[in-house]
Amino acid sequence: MSERPILVATDLTVRSDRALDRGVQLASQMGAPLVVAHAVEHETPAAQALVGRARESLDREVRELGFAAGGMLLTGSPPEQVADAAERIKARLIVMGAPRYNELRDRLTGTALDALLRRVNVPVLVVKRRARAPYRRLVAATDFSEASRAALFVAAELFADAEITLLHTYSRPVPVRLKADEMTAYGRERAREGMDEFLAGLGGRELSLNVRIEEGPTAPTVETVAEQLDADLIVLGAHGASGYVHATIGSQASEIINWSNRDLLVVRRRAEGPR
16 A cells, blocks of 8 residues: 555636546555645635635535545645645645636746646646546657656556557658658657667666657647557656746647647656756
8 A cells, every 4th residue: 555645636626526536546546545635825805714615615525535535725826835735745646637728827827737847746647538447558758858757667657557658759850961751761760769778778677668759740649649549648757947937847748738638647857956
């Protein structure tokens, strides 16, 4: 049994139902404690009444799960509070619903998921589909970075029984002197070399992987391969800096999160320096 809990972040709306169901499924599968957290921003004169209503809703949500779970009511910025709570209870995983844009400000600075990923060093599972069964087929996207390597290791540990396809996408190099077909061959050869180097750098970890290299734009190609394989989950490594806008989580990771209609596991490799 795992002693590290799974933390489900909920906004107490129906949007969080799928995340709650997946959190219950994973906690049962892993033998892990389950904690359900909700954050209320403490900004208005009616804040105390709002906190009271949120506590009642959270307690009811936890009781109705049909699974032993703890409730955690937080006050303050939701991304900050969830990140701090996850670190404080040493969560193994944060589970949350799909992000959405509420206003123009979100388009510029990112969603709550973007803000959370800039702060937390805990894997984040973004749930978009109903939890009908455990994850069985994973597509782990790699750009050969340390972030994608870390994400691969985390996914292999969390979902040890799942089949993992390691996928790298590449674009055809800009033609210089070679013909189009020669540029295609050149680009693919460079991708293969990168994949060989990436696999050699796994540090002797014994992972059973299917390897694919595909030409095309990253987000739609990842989703196309996941569709072909009937994958349950896409695994991404996010480059985490102390950045200023949501692009700092890694433009490709952010694009795939927005593009895909299936669940995603995002593992942030924390950069050096302050958060």
